[in-house]
Amino acid sequence: MSFYKLGDDIADTTAPDVPIEQRWDKRRFDAKLVNPANRRRHSVIVVGTGLAGGAAGATLAEQGYHVIQFCYQDSPRRAHSIAAQGGINAAKNYRNDGDSVYRLFYDTVKGGDFRARESNVYRLAQTSTQIIDQCVAQGVPFAREYGGLLDTRSFGGVQVARTFYARGQTGQQLLIGAYQALSRQIDAGNVEMHARTEMLDLIVIDGRARGIVARDLITGEISTYIADAVVLATGGYGNVFYLSTNAKNSNASAIWRAHRRGAYFANPCYTQIHPTCIPRSGDHQSKLTLMSESLRNDGRIWVPKNPGDTRSPDQIPEDERDYYLERIYPGFGNLVPRDIASRAAKNQCDLGRGVGPGGLGVFLDFADAIKRMGEAAVREKYGNLFEMYDRITGEDPYKVPMRIYPAIHYTMGGLWVDYDLQSTIPGCFVIGEANFSDHGANRLGASALMQGLADGYFVLPPMLGNYIASNKFDKVDASHPEVAATVAEATGRLDRLLSIDGVRTVDSFHRELGEILWDECGMARSEDGLRKALGRLPELREEFWRSVKVPGTGASLNQSLERANRVSDFLELGELLCVDALHREESCGGHFRVESQTPDGEARRDDDRFAYAAAWEFGGTGGTPILHREPLEFDYVHLAQRNYA
Amino acid sequence: MNFWRSTIGKKTVMAVTGLLMLLFLIVHMLGNLKIFFGPTDFDHYAHWLRTIGDPVLHESWYLWIQRFVLVVVVVLHAVSAYQLSRRDLKARPTKYSHHQRAKAGYATHIMRYGGITLALFIIYHILDFTTLTLNRHGVDGDAYDNVVSSFSVWWVTVIYIAAMIFLGLHIQHGFWSAAQTLGYNRPSRDRTFKVAATSLAVLLTVGFLIVPVSVLAGLVD
Amino acid sequence: MKLTLRIWRQAGPAEPGRMVAYEVPDANPDMSFLELLDVLNERLTLEGEDPVTFDHDCREGICGSCGVVINGQAHGPRALTTTCQLHVRSFADGDVIDIEPWRSVAFGVLKDLMVDRSGLDRIIQAGGYISAPTGSAPEAHSTPVPKPIADTAFDNATCIGCGACVAACPNGSAMLFTSAKVTHLNSLPQGAPERASRVLNLVEAMDAEGFGGCTNTGECTNACPKGIPLDSIATLNREYLRASLGRK
Known part of the structure; x- marks a missing residue:
């Protein structure tokens, strides 16, 4: 039985056919403009207030559009962009160390394991320098040197120091900058802000996105909002795994509902796993916390040689320890890329050598570093991280080795968009982590913030203007049959969730979904495992709709109902994730298929068969999704296999 | 007017008027110590207080100007305090059912009650030594004997001791608080301001209490 | 347990x-x-x-x-x-x-345990920003910022807007929150043009929301999970006084 249907190929038709460095200029020049005096009369819905959404809302409002913006949090300052620690890349070349727009472009395409669209990535690199200027002007307090100029560092094994940062809270500082710009527009009356309001569905009329159905999370009231275009900036879908480093309420409902309405979902199987997270401590675990991977610069990773060794680490003599990364990858040691470090940890745990609760952890030991550099130097460099670890685990990393384990951290996949960031539904634009556009199969460190802000501040606004200038918008009101039907569907869905009154909580389903996906579609994926998951997931979905228990009513604040609605979408998304992983019989970036590896266990790409982006068309709940391939051409960066052994 | 309407504006008024009163108290306290030079000196000093400025100003004009200024200062201090307190109480109508363990010191905690206590005390003090209404000796111009007569009664001295302890606590928090409110405080100066506040508090409390205690102990009679 | x-x-x-x-x-x-x-x-x-x-x-x-x-x-x-x-x-x-x-x-x-903190957002909306419309920014290195000033700005910008300062204050005052934003933006050269209007507008908005005044008890800074110092309130007072005296 085939688990998918093959549809027609898809292509981006909006990037101009000129040399890559001229494409963005040409596209902007070709774009139609909206007369500034007319912009007031055009409204745009922006869903989400993270880096991409906040930046887009502020910028569109500054340009004169009427922006209607939504976030499920109580304030637009809380989106999960805020938790990004490391930094933001920009090709400023302030260090004079050979960086350039072209090099950032090149690194990003290569880092993405040749599964990203060159045009988009080049534009991202071009835009990166403007982002830094913009943020500094807003008052973002980046780290500075004593001379008063901006400090940069090299990040994630990149050879140039192009990462700008604000201590370990870069995401927070950038988001506050965007939030402040947005606040200014709210005060000016150009942005109509709806906090604690969650999008339930996308309204599509005559094939174009014209609004959303949303629920006020405090009163439970369901309302429709109509506009000329809809921008989805709702982040990634990492929480499909239940345990991830995403915020607890981060969800995929907005993009999944858009997908159900006709937007193609691209590359869902490209998920990024971060190797240095704090392991789970028990069944109660609700989320995972990431620690900067800079820890691997001085910490040594090891496991006991004997499976099931439960002695405390200081009782395990040196010759009974396996510093497995140093053993397997003598060239890079503990500094191998994220996916390799993650997979190696999993392999050790699969061999029964894992440590801590459930045997799901490996040691990250600073004993040697403390001996070599002294405790004071280690404290100076890693003090904050050690404190965080101590706060969460109650263990002192200066005395006992830390325990770490990989966790889902970022999703490269998302709604398919063209060069204009428009999805396959005209008028529905998708920006930031919610789209699939720039990172291919693997994202480089410090590039997520760059993409969110590039999309929101600089790329989306002119392209949205072009869309508005190129179309006529008939007046639509709530009585329109399509609007009424969408509202009825959204309301019906919530009513159904409330009426089941079953025997299992929402979280118990979410946890089970997460376990299936983590086991079969996590760090290593096999045909057998994926087929097993695809057998179990539809059953789980049906069981959910049969026996979930959602207390309370829809007409008031009801956090269980919110979660149930999100999990119902995750259940469907989980299936597509496995389908995509199963169909892609190669290993690339964050997607590792055990069938596709070199004799020494490295990922093997298959460019002949899979050098394309997989854009999935919704095939109905429980139906067969339809694959549309977007062939990827590499005219500038030449295809090459990476090798770390 | 916007300034007066704002919370920070009112706090500024409180800080400035508080500092003016503090200045007055320092002079007042030093003047009191004159009592140790005997009745002649002290009465002469008391008389001089009424004629400061003479002959530029007519006899007790300066005194009335000072009284007027002090009344304005006290009223401004009290009105701001009252209005801010009302606002503060309204801002937090519900208390926590689990008692909040305050981390701030006692001096901070009792500012409001201390302020009210001091206001009542000032009225009593004026009735005692200015209008002489409550004074046992009560002869205008006999400042020394008036003082001795009041403080010979143990419970009057007790009232004064209690009031001066409140005054000390009020100054201990108030002086540092004024530095904070007027924006003079910095991390580098915080310790200095706190030490200065405590020193001023101790100095004024002890300075004021020496007189009644000495009277009660029979050192001044 | x-x-x-x-x-x-x-x-x-x-x-x-x-x-x-x-x-x-x-x-x-x-x-x-x-x-x-x-x-x-x-x-x-x-x-x-x-x-x-x-x-x-x-x-x-x-x-x-x-x-x-x-x-x-x-x-x-x-x-x-x-x-x-x-x-x-x-x-x-x-x-x-x-x-x-x-x-x-x-x-x-x-x-239950959920409260409405939108008042804090309205304080920011009143002027807790630097007016720099997208695209208008000069080259990032055109204005060097001395490291101590950048550090002060950063320390105050780490406020997470949780509202613990208000909850801990016996007067329900939002002074620590407001002072963190004023100190963050007013200490930077980029924030200088709006320095006076910013502090006046923020304080006006803060008062209008019904938050109490500051009685310098320090409960806010003790409760603050990000350690915003009481010193920021002194800075807010200083900035407010300066602006009220008509200095730009």
Whole structure:
């Protein structure tokens, strides 16, 4: 039985056919403009207030559009962009160390394991320098040197120091900058802000996105909002795994509902796993916390040689320890890329050598570093991280080795968009982590913030203007049959969730979904495992709709109902994730298929068969999704296999 | 007017008027110590207080100007305090059912009650030594004997001791608080301001209490 | 571990509320405080009771969503720690723990432990920004910023807007929150052109929301999970005085 249907190929038709460095200029020049005096009369819905959404809302409002913006949090300052620690890349070349727009472009395409669209990535690199200027002007307090100029560092094994940062809270500082710009527009009356309001569905009329159905999370009231275009900036879908480093309420409902309405979902199987997270401590675990991977610069990773060794680490003599990364990858040691470090940890745990609760952890030991550099130097460099670890685990990393384990951290996949960031539904634009556009199969460190802000501040606004200038918008009101039907569907869905009154909580389903996906579609994926998951997931979905228990009513604040609605979408998304992983019989970036590896266990790409982006068309709940391939051409960066052994 | 309407504006008024009163108290306290030079000196000093400025100003004009200024200062201090307190109480109508363990010191905690206590005390003090209404000796111009007569009664001295302890606590928090409110405080100066506040508090409390205690102990009679 | 949680239950903004006691017989010391509530909620759900409503999101101490008063202390007993980063091991077996929402007239209770903190957003909207429309920015290095100033700005910009300062203040004052924003933006050269209007507008908005005044008790800074110093309030006062005296 085939688990998918093959549809027609898809292509981006909006990037101009000129040399890559001229494409963005040409596209902007070709774009139609909206007369500034007319912009007031055009409204745009922006869903989400993270880096991409906040930046887009502020910028569109500054340009004169009427922006209607939504976030499920109580304030637009809380989106999960805020938790990004490391930094933001920009090709400023302030260090004079050979960086350039072209090099950032090149690194990003290569880092993405040749599964990203060159045009988009080049534009991202071009835009990166403007982002830094913009943020500094807003008052973002980046780290500075004593001379008063901006400090940069090299990040994630990149050879140039192009990462700008604000201590370990870069995401927070950038988001506050965007939030402040947005606040200014709210005060000016150009942005109509709806906090604690969650999008339930996308309204599509005559094939174009014209609004959303949303629920006020405090009163439970369901309302429709109509506009000329809809921008989805709702982040990634990492929480499909239940345990991830995403915020607890981060969800995929907005993009999944858009997908159900006709937007193609691209590359869902490209998920990024971060190797240095704090392991789970028990069944109660609700989320995972990431620690900067800079820890691997001085910490040594090891496991006991004997499976099931439960002695405390200081009782395990040196010759009974396996510093497995140093053993397997003598060239890079503990500094191998994220996916390799993650997979190696999993392999050790699969061999029964894992440590801590459930045997799901490996040691990250600073004993040697403390001996070599002294405790004071280690404290100076890693003090904050050690404190965080101590706060969460109650263990002192200066005395006992830390325990770490990989966790889902970022999703490269998302709604398919063209060069204009428009999805396959005209008028529905998708920006930031919610789209699939720039990172291919693997994202480089410090590039997520760059993409969110590039999309929101600089790329989306002119392209949205072009869309508005190129179309006529008939007046639509709530009585329109399509609007009424969408509202009825959204309301019906919530009513159904409330009426089941079953025997299992929402979280118990979410946890089970997460376990299936983590086991079969996590760090290593096999045909057998994926087929097993695809057998179990539809059953789980049906069981959910049969026996979930959602207390309370829809007409008031009801956090269980919110979660149930999100999990119902995750259940469907989980299936597509496995389908995509199963169909892609190669290993690339964050997607590792055990069938596709070199004799020494490295990922093997298959460019002949899979050098394309997989854009999935919704095939109905429980139906067969339809694959549309977007062939990827590499005219500038030449295809090459990476090798770390 | 916007300034007066704002919370920070009112706090500024409180800080400035508080500092003016503090200045007055320092002079007042030093003047009191004159009592140790005997009745002649002290009465002469008391008389001089009424004629400061003479002959530029007519006899007790300066005194009335000072009284007027002090009344304005006290009223401004009290009105701001009252209005801010009302606002503060309204801002937090519900208390926590689990008692909040305050981390701030006692001096901070009792500012409001201390302020009210001091206001009542000032009225009593004026009735005692200015209008002489409550004074046992009560002869205008006999400042020394008036003082001795009041403080010979143990419970009057007790009232004064209690009031001066409140005054000390009020100054201990108030002086540092004024530095904070007027924006003079910095991390580098915080310790200095706190030490200065405590020193001023101790100095004024002890300075004021020496007189009644000495009277009660029979050192001044 | 066996714990007794006495939790403020209130069905809606206009409903009366009360403390209700719940036993959690199987608390694990490694749970976070919010996971303790999760476990309780799972049980309440299955027992057909209304689970406890509380705000939370990132659960790593940075988004500022969570925050409850635990045994009379905003964010609980551990210094520099948000509620989500507090762990059950901070308590002892058999403890009775009181859990209440932030209390301030400006923070109405929406349900149970969830309050309305939109007043803090309105303070920022009144001027807590630098007017720099997208695209108008000069080259980032055109204005060097001395490191100590950049550091001061950063320390104040780390405010997560959780509202613990307001909850801890006996006057329900938002001075620490407001001062952090004024200090962040007014100390930077980029913030200089709007320096006076910013502080005046922010203070006006802060007062209009009904927050109390500052009586320099320092409870705010003690409760602040990000350690915003009391010194920022002195800076706010200084900036306000300066602007009121008409200096640009």
